[in-house]
Amino acid sequence: AQTVTQSQPEMSVQEAETVTLSCTYDTSESDYYLFWYKQPPSRQMILVIRQEAYKQQNATENRFSVNFQKAAKSFSLKISDSQLGDAAMYFCACRYGGSQGNLIFGKGTKLSVKP
Amino acid sequence: DTGVSQDPRHKITKRGQNVTFRCDPISEHNRLYWYRQTLGQGPEFLTYFQNEAQLEKSRLLSDRFSAERPKGSFSTLEIQRTEQGDSAMYLCASSLTQGIYNEQFFGPGTRLTVL
Numbered sequence: 184a185q186t187v188t189q190s191q192p193e194m195s196v197q198e199a200e201t202v203t204l205s206c207t208y209d210t211s212e213s214d215y216y217l218f219w220y221k222q223p224p225s226r227q228m229i230l231v232i233r234q235e236a237y238k239q240q241n242a243t244e245n246r247f248s249v250n251f252q253k254a255a256k257s258f259s260l261k262i263s264d265s266q267l268g269d270a271a272m273y274f275c276a277c278r279y280g281g282s283q284g285n286l287i288f289g290k291g292t293k294l295s296v297k298p
Numbered sequence: 299d300t301g302v303s304q305d306p307r308h309k310i311t312k313r314g315q316n317v318t319f320r321c322d323p324i325s326e327h328n329r330l331y332w333y334r335q336t337l338g339q340g341p342e343f344l345t346y347f348q349n350e351a352q353l354e355k356s357r358l359l360s361d362r363f364s365a366e367r368p369k370g371s372f373s374t375l376e377i378q379r380t381e382q383g384d385s386a387m388y389l390c391a392s393s394l395t396q397g398i399y400n401e402q403f404f405g406p407g408t409r410l411t412v413l
Contacts, residue, residue, distance in 0.1 A: 187340075220404075227301075228341075228389070228404040274340050278400075285331060285354065286402060288340030 185210045187277050189289035196265045197297050203250075204260045204292045206275030215279045217251070217258045218286070223271040231273070234258065262294075270296045302405035304390050310411045311380055318376045319408045323392030330373050331402060332365055333389040334358065341389055347373060348395065380412045 187208045196202035208217070219231040234242045234251050242249050246266075250259045262269055272293050276286040303322045311317050323330050328349050333341035344363070345355045349370035359365075362380075367373040377384055387409050391402040 189340075227406040230401055230403075233401070276340075285343035285346055285356075286333075286341070287343070290338065290340050 185212075185277070185279060185287055187275055187287050187289040189275055189292050191292045192290070193293045193295070195295045195297060196262070196269075198265055198267060200265055201261060201263045202265055202294065204262075204273050204275075204294065206258045206260070206289055208256050208258065208275075208277050210256070210277065210279060212279050215277055217249075218276045218278070219247070219249070219258075219260045220274045220276060220288075221269075221271045222274060222291070228274070232260065265296050267296050267298060270294055302390055302392050302403050304388075304405040304408050306408055307406060308409045308411075310413065312413050313380060313382060315380055316376065316378045317380060317410065318374055319388055319390075319410075320372055320374050321390030321392075321405060322372045323390070324403055326394070327392035327403070328370065328395055329393045329400070330367055331391040331393070332373070332375050333391065335387040335389055335407070336385075344375075377410075380410075382412045385410055385412045 215236045217234045220228045221231050222228045232244045232247050246263045248261045272291045274291045275289040278284050278286050305320045331346040332344040335341040343356050344359050345365050347367040350367050362378045365375045387407045389407045390405045393400045393402045
């Protein structure tokens with residue numbers, strides 16, 4: 184079975200500091216895409232960052248970057264200069280099978296940002 | 299608002315009743331997905347449509363669940379004879395077929411409580 188695992192149910196970071204959220208996945212497929220989604224309290228899920236499995240270069244979106252370790256099947260999210268608005272549930276997800284297919288999500292990490 | 303919308307946002311029902319949820323995707327998106335999210339878990343895939351065709355159904359989608367997407371526009375998800383275990387957030391997402399990412403855009407969800 185294809186699985187996505189987030190081993191940190193909760194994380195906390197001081198405002199302006201850096202935090203890393205962990206994610207591992209398990210698949211035998213060679214073609215897949217990885218995503219981090221943010222779900223603020225009582226608000227809809229939004230895409231934070233995405234990575235193609237065939238690209239070695241780590242994706243970056245402003246303060247958000249990933250550390251993609253394909254051999255280790257690891258896809259961690261680094262948030263730099265954390266802001267109060269970053270507080271949310273963060274879900275790691277994987278889509279297999281090329282351009283088709285549903286997302287498989289991890290259980291999520293709840294990030295708190297302390298002022 | 300050009301995002302994905304869902305109606306109702308909240309639904310409370312008694313066990314054994316039927317409920318129906320509606321999802322309106324982003325207008326040019328031909329793919330539509332339904333997910334279920336229970337407390338403390340990531341979203342789990344239920345089913346997806348390409349235009350009006352239902353192409354995949356999860357084993358989570360028991361025979362009490364039915365989804366439709368007439369004319370390839372909005373979609374409805376009906377749950378018959380609701381059970382307390384059906385209590386969850388039901389999320390809808392839509393995407394385009396074209397493009398390597400096929401990014402899924404999520405709606406705000408319908409929170410179902412079965413008493």
